[in-house]
Amino acid sequence: MNGAQALLQTLADAGIEVCFTNPGTSEMHFVAALDSEPRMRAVLALFEGVATGAADGYARMADKPAATLLHLGCGLGNGLANLHNARKGRVPVVNIVGDHASYHTQYDAQLQSDIETVARNVSPGFVRTSASTAQLSQDAVDAVQAAQGLPGQVATLILPADVSWGEGGQPCAMPARRAAPEADDAVVQAIARAIQTGGKTALLLGGQALREPGLLAAARIAAHAGVKLLAEVFPTRLTRGAGLPSVERIAYLAEMAGVQLADIQQLILVDAKAPVSFFAYPGKPSYLVPSSCTVHTLTTPEQDAAASLSKLAAALGANQAQPQLQTVQRPGRPRGKLTAPKVCKAVGHLLPENAILIDEAITSGLMLGAMTAGCPRHDLITLTGGAIGQGLPNAVGAAVACPDRPVVALIGDGTAMYTIQALWSMARENLHVISIIFNNASYSVLNVELERVGAGGGGDKARAQLDLDGPRLNFAQLAQGMGVHAVRTNSAEDFTKALEYALATPGPHLIEALVPESLSGAKRRVLPWLLRSLPSLPRPLAQALKRKLAP
């Protein structure tokens, strides 16, 4: 048995069933060994960013890692942005990065580069170059253990070609997983006392706390003790919809987050970070928690968030409290000229039970949360690391993980182009993914950001950097060129009909939505002014404005 065969058996024994691949010559023995391991499915991507983003989306839904197969430092580089998103979302991924044979690196051949250096950017916790065929399987076990620990992380195993092709490979078994610890009793008691005696309190839920058990425990606490439930701005996976507790996500715009947090006197972190501004803006604070607010940590990402929330509920005597649950509520069928909010409305009108919703729609998706809040139960996946180009690859992985659940991915035109090659993998694997592309011919959010950072007033050259017109992309043609059924729509009626058809018809679909910018013209000019004014407005007015701007 060669190294590659032993590696594949070890991975499969460890429960890894899917490898998202973009191989080259140095990975040919791994590729040849695929047929020796019937438990391993190999899904080819035409670009590494698709493979890594698919592994991210897969793990978010399967709750276990997939492997990637990447070609040397350049392949890893191409996959880096979506591995960054996985890292920030604490999503487990096991990268297998092929390298030259160990004796070949000294010759500095064309593709030679320092792979470990690149890997450290996304795999600070586990980067290892396997030193021999005999050690390879143990290295793989260590990588899988590192990846799927709590918190999940990206583990990178570098596989020299001679380690892969060498004979004498021996599969290795995974040790049993240790259960994650709960929050300490003393911490739980102290937080319970703080809730009972302190001022206005919010639980800020993130990571594992945003699944059903954590949400239900948190909602019992909320019902019993009157605390507010907040969620981190970009959840890895948020289970939501009718019958589940609803939580208010921290706003992307720091000014609005300020409104959300303004009257909170105690913030309790549950697998979440204290909120900070996504970017820095001249003269504005980066840390968004008011100085008058005390921050407590119930659980770190190393701990079991749901169990700790139950323990806190018990300490508060909230175990029997009736959590407030979202009622069933769908928006009506949209009519007339298509706009981004109408697209969100149509999605809310039709989203089926158990759908997986992927939101990388940036400004065009502003209404998505409100429009789908009362839809049947679904999971929402968001842009954890801010590296755009995540949504379409995530959809590939989510659909591979959950073949019985429809995936609806809402993607901005700018973001779609980073990893547009994902459409081909959807076609090849015949995945039931509906990609909705908002074509507003603009990096719309950057037009807003240009004003927010105080760099407005640029001329034609600056504006051309934010504008995707001239020529306008045709996503229906792009999809058809990759074998995906696609339509282009500019009326709400056509869009809704196309979405109905796509939901009812297995296989991949792309629906291009020709829409105006959500924040254009006057709105865009007035927004930065409004945002700047928020802190000085009377609080009810500020809150009403915030709800109007980002419901």
Next chain:
Amino acid sequence: MNGAQALLQTLADAGIEVCFTNPGTSEMHFVAALDSEPRMRAVLALFEGVATGAADGYARMADKPAATLLHLGCGLGNGLANLHNARKGRVPVVNIVGDHASYHTQYDAQLQSDIETVARNVSPGFVRTSASTAQLSQDAVDAVQAAQGLPGQVATLILPADVSWGEGGQPCAMPARRAAPEADDAVVQAIARAIQTGGKTALLLGGQALREPGLLAAARIAAHAGVKLLAEVFPTRLTRGAGLPSVERIAYLAEMAGVQLADIQQLILVDAKAPVSFFAYPGKPSYLVPSSCTVHTLTTPEQDAAASLSKLAAALGANQAQPQLQTVQRPGRPRGKLTAPKVCKAVGHLLPENAILIDEAITSGLMLGAMTAGCPRHDLITLTGGAIGQGLPNAVGAAVACPDRPVVALIGDGTAMYTIQALWSMARENLHVISIIFNNASYSVLNVELERVGAGGGGDKARAQLDLDGPRLNFAQLAQGMGVHAVRTNSAEDFTKALEYALATPGPHLIEALVPESLSGAKRRVLPWLLRSLPSLPRPLAQALKRKLAP
């Protein structure tokens, strides 16, 4: 004047006229400052790999660096593969990588990552995070100096948002460039003696030696002293065609390179590395120079290759020798069902004077060198670092650098998909680029490599990793979706007509060539066997076979 404005003026003063951009929020002040510097052209790319590959292609043709504008560590990651190609080709590039404001990094916001770590993979010689607005312009001067030294390199300047937006920027002037030194007299004399007294000698030309002055000096030496002229396997830029000396490139396949080098007793390196195998193969040597061959170094990449070759010619008394020049010779018009060699033939039939030819056609381009050898003078750009996805972005940059020269890029289907977004930039800038995509629905070279590494005999899963069918890509549709005029052809007549039209019609064109794999079926199976047999065959037979396989 803020930092960004001073930076742009400094870059323009240093002769940098183009910036290939894909900005985000942290780069908005740089974007806004573009309109303050009329000498700077900003070319937007929809993906960072296009921006970096365009900067590479630009510098190869303009002989000076362009800047890139990238968005934090993830943007740099997306651009890494084409920066790798630039690094390996010793091509100057100045990366401007935006970062969070310096005080913001402590909060580990979503897009925070270790940029310097990633940058070191491609910029080992110059990575700097600018510490203040006052220092920024000097940092930029240092970056440009590092990039455009001899050898050229990728320099990365990390620009925190607050350094960019801070007031008090002061442009800085570039010091005069120092001329690169020639080879030492003693080295030249020793090599001249070796040529006069030693056995069969070859000059291996690389880098700067492959432009006209170097080639002419080398050809005088060849004519006078009977030495052979070889070129490195993947030249950064090779000036060739009728009226210029022709050089034989080292073959990609190590076995064939072995045949080329078998009887060489002295190898003289001129801005080139001693040949090594592109990949390692079980049981085969990585270092390709025969043990009986002595290696001399005339110039390192730090030295002036052309002047050193002239000096060597003078030392040999070869200054008046008549170099052997390539005669005018074009293949005829191809007919019948389209194949990859017929595409190369049509290109040879029509290639206009002063064209820029980009070869990333992998197996489909095997005949390109032979078919275009006698075409009018042109420049050839190749895959220096082996990181595929280079050709289309290089074409963008080459066309921006040389608006009066047609660019003809021959690209494999697999490679095209890595950076297909380049087509949009061609349309937006209305560049006269003709992208020829060989659609054989396969990573054809990997089918060969699978056999060569001894990993053949894989089953359906292995084969599916190398196969781009199911669904077959439609590149004409992809191009049309990005606003590029495109046709799909499967006869030599249609292809040739489309190429004629594209050459005569300004603006971008894509011609999709539906072709069978160049190395399919029996050929593919017999090739590894043939290659293994080459060393044991009688030399004339081995040479004839090599010429047949890779002319």
